[in-house]
Amino acid sequence: MAYTRLSDANEITERYMDSILIGEKLIDSTVADLKISFLGETFDMPVMTPAFSHLSNYNGRQYTGLEEYSIAAAKCNILNFCGMMENDMFKKIADTGAKTVRIVKPYADNGKVRDQLAFAEDAGAFGVGMDIDHIFGEDGYDVVVGEDMACQTMDMLRSYVESTKLPFIVKGVLGVEDAIKCADIGAKAIIVSHHHGRLPYAVPPMKVLPKIKEALDGRDIKIIVDCGISSGADVYKAIALGADAAAVGRSMLPGLESKGVDGVVDFLNGIARELRFIMSSTGFTKPSDIDDSALWIPAE
Numbered sequence: 001m002a003y004t005r006l007s008d009a010n011e012i013t014e015r016y017m018d019s020i021l022i023g024e025k026l027i028d029s030t031v032a033d034l035k036i037s038f039l040g041e042t043f044d045m046p047v048m049t050p051a052f053s054h055l056s057n058y059n060g061r062q063y064t065g066l067e068e069y070s071i072a073a074a075k076c077n078i079l080n081f082c083g084m085m086e087n088d089m090f091k092k093i094a095d096t097g098a099k100t101v102r103i104v105k106p107y108a109d110n111g112k113v114r115d116q117l118a119f120a121e122d123a124g125a126f127g128v129g130m131d132i133d134h135i136f137g138e139d140g141y142d143v144v145v146g147e148d149m150a151c152q153t154m155d156m157l158r159s160y161v162e163s164t165k166l167p168f169i170v171k172g173v174l175g176v177e178d179a180i181k182c183a184d185i186g187a188k189a190i191i192v193s194h195h196h197g198r199l200p201y202a203v204p205p206m207k208v209l210p211k212i213k214e215a216l217d218g219r220d221i222k223i224i225v226d227c228g229i230s231s232g233a234d235v236y237k238a239i240a241l242g243a244d245a246a247a248v249g250r251s252m253l254p255g256l257e258s259k260g261v262d263g264v265v266d267f268l269n270g271i272a273r274e275l276r277f278i279m280s281s282t283g284f285t286k287p288s289d290i291d292d293s294a295l296w297i298p299a300e
C-alpha cells in the first residue's frame, strides 16, 4: 500500500508535466544559446545533475556512479550535486573537478551537519545545502541508512548559512511558506522538489513553481526544480514556469549504468539539443528570456 502511494506522486508529476504543451513562435527567431549565469559562474546549459548518494561501481568499473556522473558534469560544464555521504566520498567527488554542491542530510547529530559543511568548503565545493524533505518519516523523525534525522528550525538553517562562505541551497521546498523562509535566512537557491515522491500525493513541483516564483520576486535567490525531468522539453517547461534551471534525476541512470561518463554526457547533450530546438522554435535566444507565453497549460 505505502509503495503504491509513494509512486503516485511521481505519476501525478509526470502526468501534469505531459499535460503542458508548447506552441511555436518562428518568425524573427534565431538559434538559441543555452549558457546560463548562476551564482557567479557561467555554465553551458540550465541543466544540473541530481543530489544522488549510494551509487556503487557499475559493471565493475573503476569509479563509483557518483564519481562517473560528476566527471560527466565537469565535461559538460554544468553544476553538479551530490547527496548523503561521508567526507571521504565527498573528497573523491570534489577531486573530479566538477563544480559541486554538497547536499547534507538534516542529521540529528548537528555536529555532523557542521562537520560536513566545513569539510565541503575546505575541499573546494561550489556550494553546500540541505535536503529538508528528509526530516520526517511515517514513524516520526526519519531514519536514513541508520542515521537519525531531526527538526531544522529557521535559526539552525540561518546558522548554517552564516557558517560558510559558500552559497547555501535548500533542497526539498514544495510550498510558498518554506520558499519565503529560505529567502529570509539568506539561502542563495532552493530546489523545488518532492524528492522522487517521498510525500504521497505531493503536488508536482512544476505546478507550485509559478506561485513560488511570484512569492520570491525581487529576492536574491535562485530557483532550481527537479523530479521527473528527463528531456529538453521538461527543462523548457520548468524554466517557462519560473525556474532558473532544472536537475535531472533517475532519468540519468540508464546511461550512467550502461556507459558511465559517456552515457551521462550523451544523455545531457541530448537534453541540450532538444532544449535548443524548442527555445529556437519558440523565439527565445537565451534561457533567462524564456517565459510561459508559448505554453498551453490545461485549465484547472
Ligand SMILES: Cc1cc2nc3c(=O)[nH]c(=O)nc-3n(C[C@H](O)[C@H](O)[C@H](O)COP(=O)(O)O)c2cc1C
Pocket (backbone or CB within 6 Å): 010, 050, 051, 052, 053, 054, 082, 083, 084, 085, 103, 131, 171, 193, 194, 195, 196, 197, 226, 227, 228, 229, 248, 249, 250, 251
Ligand atoms: C539513488 C538515489 C539516491 C538519492 N540520494 C539523495 C540524497 O542523498 N540527497 C538528496 O537530497 N536527494 C537524493 N535523491 C533524490 C534526488 O536528488 C532527486 O531529488 C530525485 O531523484 C528527483 O526525482 P526524479 O528521480 O524523479 O527525477 C536520491 C535519488 C536516488 C534515485
